[in-house]
Amino acid sequence: MDIDRFQYFIRKISVKTGIDLKQYRDNYLRRRIELRMKILGIDDYLNYLKILNRDKEELEKLISTLTINVTEFMRDKTPFEFFMKFILPEIAEKKRRAKSNLLRFWSAGCAGGEEVYSILICVLETLGNGWSMSIYGTDIDENCLKSANNGVYKPEQLKNLSSKIINKYFVKEGNLYKIKKPLKKYVRFKRHDLTSEGPVSKYFDAIFCRNVMIYFNEKQKRKVVKDFHNALVDEGYLIIGKSETLPVKSKNMFLPVDLREKIYKKSLTSHFNYNLHKSKLKTLK
Numbered sequence: 001m002d003i004d005r006f007q008y009f010i011r012k013i014s015v016k017t018g019i020d021l022k023q024y025r026d027n028y029l030r031r032r033i034e035l036r037m038k039i040l041g042i043d044d045y046l047n048y049l050k051i052l053n054r055d056k057e058e059l060e061k062l063i064s065t066l067t068i069n070v071t072e073f074m075r076d077k078t079p080f081e082f083f084m085k086f087i088l089p090e091i092a093e094k095k096r097r098a099k100s101n102l103l104r105f106w107s108a109g110c111a112g113g114e115e116v117y118s119i120l121i122c123v124l125e126t127l128g129n130g131w132s133m134s135i136y137g138t139d140i141d142e143n144c145l146k147s148a149n150n151g152v153y154k155p156e157q158l159k160n161l162s163s164k165i166i167n168k169y170f171v172k173e174g175n176l177y178k179i180k181k182p183l184k185k186y187v188r189f190k191r192h193d194l195t196s197e198g199p200v201s202k203y204f205d206a207i208f209c210r211n212v213m214i215y216f217n218e219k220q221k222r223k224v225v226k227d228f229h230n231a232l233v234d235e236g237y238l239i240i241g242k243s244e245t246l247p248v249k250s251k252n253m254f255l256p257v258d259l260r261e262k263i264y265k266k267s268l269t270s271h272f273n274y275n276l277h278k279s280k281l282k283t284l285k
């Protein structure tokens with residue numbers, strides 16, 4: 001009975017929000033939803049549904065609770081150090097050889113924009129300006145995107161940044177820090193659901209998708225990883241969260257670059273297979 005109510009609740013909320021909640025594990029959903037219900041003193045899914053049908057603010061709170069978005073600048077630090085030390089110089093060298101100054105990055109599941117601005121700071125600190133750069137930040141949660149566009153952060157979110165970097169890239173507003181306006185020209189934020197939509201764009205030099213896929217089931221993860229493969233340039237980089245792994249069935253799409261930092265490079269094997277397949281087809285004709 002409770003299971004039926006829960007499933008009914010999930011179906012209704014998925015339709016109402018346009019977010020496919022089936023992508024999340026049931027236990028996870030129950031925990032997060034019951035957290036909100038407890039706050040409101042409700043112990044029945046159908047009663048909670050009634051509230052959600054009339055209270056838009058509560059619906060937004062539920063979405064934020066389901067799509068947890070706590071993060072900070074340069075989260076875990078070392079993947080960003082690796083990015084600056086090894087990946088960016090290699091990308092820059094490749095671009096110079098190709099006589100291109102275009103740099104494209106994607107932070108998929110960008111929460112409040114911390115990862116997007118972290119990538120931006122890494123690029124400007126490592127390669128300087130003079131590049132034509134686009135950094136896409138996408139998230140399923142509209143509230144996150146609003147915060148990302150505002151670019152205002154609490155001091156504890158900047159704890160991995162030196163005061164020199166903070167002074168260079170932020171202006172202090174009371175107790176908060178606001179990203180400097182001219183930096184906004186490099187970033188674009190967009191609502192995007194990784195599990196139900198295709199890649200937000202293409203030809204990315206690197207994609208960061210950190211601490212997002214942990215909430216997905218295997219099938220969803222495979223779909224998302226395939227999209228990343230399609231959205232990257234040849235030998236483009238994929239950086240996932242430190243506690244995450246690529247789905248076993250998707251591993252041939254990427255070569256490990258540094259397994260401790262969870263950094264991978266797009267493998268062209270699937271292209272080779274495809275070409276092999278094509279040439280086989282030709283010989284068959």
Ligand SMILES: C[S@@+](CC[C@H](N)C(=O)[O-])C[C@H]1O[C@@H](n2cnc3c(N)ncnc32)[C@H](O)[C@@H]1O
Binds near residue numbers: 108144
């Ligand atoms: C824990 S935060 C990760 C933020 C940042 N990438 C990091 O590593 O700190 C997870 C983010 O994924 C977003 N998210 C969850 N499901 C998503 C989906 N299906 N499509 C896009 N973003 C999603 C959440 O809204 C949340 O902002």
